[in-house]
Amino acid sequence: MLREEKLYTTSSDYVYDELLHKILMRQMKPGERLAEVNLAVALGVSRTPVREALRRLASQGLLEIIPNVGARLVSPSQKDVEDTFKVRSVLETTAIRFALQNMDDTNLEELEEGIAQEEKAIRRGEFEEYLAVNEDFHRIIAHLSGNEVLESFIKNCIARISIYTAIIDSPIHEILESSLSEHKKILEAIRERDVSKAEKNMEEHMINTSNFLFSYGKKMV
Amino acid sequence: MLREEKLYTTSSDYVYDELLHKILMRQMKPGERLAEVNLAVALGVSRTPVREALRRLASQGLLEIIPNVGARLVSPSQKDVEDTFKVRSVLETTAIRFALQNMDDTNLEELEEGIAQEEKAIRRGEFEEYLAVNEDFHRIIAHLSGNEVLESFIKNCIARISIYTAIIDSPIHEILESSLSEHKKILEAIRERDVSKAEKNMEEHMINTSNFLFSYGKKMV
DNA sequence: TCCTCCCAATTTGGATCCAAGATATATGAG
DNA sequence: CTCATATATCTTGGATCCAAATTGGGAGGA
Missing domain, CATH: 1.20.120.530 (GntR ligand-binding domain-like)
Structure with a gap:
């Protein structure tokens, strides 16, 4: 897949693209929880770039992040x-x-x-x-x-x-x-x-x- | 100022609101550089929440972040x-x-x-x-x-x-x-x-x- | 049996640390 | 004197660590 071959300057961008791709490909369900460590392990990076990617997606209205609880895909009415x-x-x-x-x-x-x-x-x-x-x-x-x-x-x-x-x-x-x-x-x-x-x-x-x-x-x- | 009295659940939100307010109040000029440590010291937090806030603003088209170089306010044509x-x-x-x-x-x-x-x-x-x-x-x-x-x-x-x-x-x-x-x-x-x-x-x-x-x-x- | 309270386990928020890249300065050759 | 190269300094990217908040489960009592 081309997306995987793309060279990323930052891990944060990589995680972001990866998650956005999953969303666009309907590989995630509304309300689905996104635990930082899970994603970090799955993508082979630390929690830091994962968290940055999650904030970006949240600021675009795609995720909902509750402080001290975590991120989940929005569940639009x-x-x-x-x-x-x-x-x-x-x-x-x-x-x-x-x-x-x-x-x-x-x-x-x-x-x-x-x-x-x-x-x-x-x-x-x-x-x-x-x-x-x-x-x-x-x-x-x-x-x-x-x-x-x-x-x-x-x-x-x-x-x-x-x-x-x-x-x-x-x-x-x-x-x-x-x-x-x-x-x-x-x-x-x-x-x-x-x-x-x-x-x-x-x-x-x-x-x-x-x-x-x-x-x-x-x-x- | 009310904004300062507001209680924040996370430092990241605090930094975000502070920077957005500065932008809306025209207290920052286009192209202005935003160094992470400067902001962190000025706002009394560590670099982590500053970086998260910067990413959020960047994903909204207000900042431009160049990897390994840093963030600056966009300079719209x-x-x-x-x-x-x-x-x-x-x-x-x-x-x-x-x-x-x-x-x-x-x-x-x-x-x-x-x-x-x-x-x-x-x-x-x-x-x-x-x-x-x-x-x-x-x-x-x-x-x-x-x-x-x-x-x-x-x-x-x-x-x-x-x-x-x-x-x-x-x-x-x-x-x-x-x-x-x-x-x-x-x-x-x-x-x-x-x-x-x-x-x-x-x-x-x-x-x-x-x-x-x-x-x-x-x-x- | 059900409810409440408390404690353990999990997960996040944030600070710190280290390495890598970029910038600025200085040094040396032409 | 100018330009190129090398080096020192600064800044960011990312990993790790610790504290705090939440959640889940179990013990105890009604």
């Missing part, structure tokens, strides 16, 4: 996730508006390539791979906005939502297909350089994703 | 600040829209009281006091949105912008007056429960603040 989607929606529509101004053919190809990989992962039933490429679509657009603050906020929203969706053990094929087709619709608007259509498609994608999530969540209960 | 204002604008218009749905008479009084304090501080020429209450107007609205993610992002934008405005040593009375009158216009729209007017006034306030900042910045050069 349905309202928390809805709130996150509301914010994400305005941020992503803004991002796609900016991105359209900056985008050239190379960028467009990159997005198309990403969607092709999504499709391939779904067809092959490679869920791990799907998770790795799915949100890349959004991250690429966020990046193309050329606005670093916007990009970091969007990434944060995605991470927050990842924690919630980790409770869904076996993803419903229906959701994946639907998400893919919405990505295609957004891409189509981008190809046509139709700003308001792109914004509209993006907003609908956010609403649909949110709704799908909760209609599924209710079924589970 | 004009584009960085413009980008921050763009994001802040969409976040704050969203916040005021949500806030209007939740707001009762008590909340309205709180906003009016805040604006009265702003006015008082300006009249008396108490700049320190002005800084303390000025952005409270925005923080209150962000809080009334009832959306914690939105609130945290808005606060982060305000902090980022505070760093930039710290280069303005003596604030121009003109800016303060103009900001105050815009707050009053926003409040007026809130009183009338006019959502689109409130959004419009808020957006204009953002644009004006941003423009004022840069027209002033150019004069300085």
Whole structure:
């Protein structure tokens, strides 16, 4: 895995990336406890860099740290996730508006390539791979906005939502297909350089994703 | 000062709040170096909690930490600040829209009281006091949105912008007056429960603040 | 049987210590 | 006199250590 090959200047960064990756890959469940020594031993470092990484994640709203008790992954309520989607929606529509101004053919190809990989992962039933490429679509657009603050906020929203969706053990094929087709619709608007259509498609994608999530969540209960 | 009386459960939180306060009060300049031992001695703690606080601030985009070199306050370019204002604008218009749905008479009084304090501080020429209450107007609205993610992002934008405005040593009375009158216009729209007017006034306030900042910045050069 | 209190074990918060990297100074060659 | 190299000093990264807080369990009493 590339992530492991990456050379880190500090152990703290290594631990941070490792934990964030686990979160994005849904390898941790909401409310899960993160004991410092466990992580330190598992990652082959001391408690110091582990603690620094935990504080960073906590300040981004991904962990909750209670003094003298410890850190656990947040356990977002349905309202928390809805709130996150509301914010994400305005941020992503803004991002796609900016991105359209900056985008050239190379960028467009990159997005198309990403969607092709999504499709391939779904067809092959490679869920791990799907998770790795799915949100890349959004991250690429966020990046193309050329606005670093916007990009970091969007990434944060995605991470927050990842924690919630980790409770869904076996993803419903229906959701994946639907998400893919919405990505295609957004891409189509981008190809046509139709700003308001792109914004509209993006907003609908956010609403649909949110709704799908909760209609599924209710079924589970 | 109340902040000093506050009881902290951890030294790390204490250091964090202390540094954030200095940033919001424009007591630190962009690019300023933050040596760990200096801060530790100044605040009467060891390097450990200082380092944790520095990482937290860095993960929020307020500090830049270079491995083996150290931490310094970020030194945002004009584009960085413009980008921050763009994001802040969409976040704050969203916040005021949500806030209007939740707001009762008590909340309205709180906003009016805040604006009265702003006015008082300006009249008396108490700049320190002005800084303390000025952005409270925005923080209150962000809080009334009832959306914690939105609130945290808005606060982060305000902090980022505070760093930039710290280069303005003596604030121009003109800016303060103009900001105050815009707050009053926003409040007026809130009183009338006019959502689109409130959004419009808020957006204009953002644009004006941003423009004022840069027209002033150019004069300085 | 259940509740309360107390003690042991575990875990975190924070201080200290050491090594490694970076910076600044000084030294020597051209 | 200038530049390059070497060295000393300073600062950070990370490991370890100790104290304090929390948790879990067991003993004792109602």
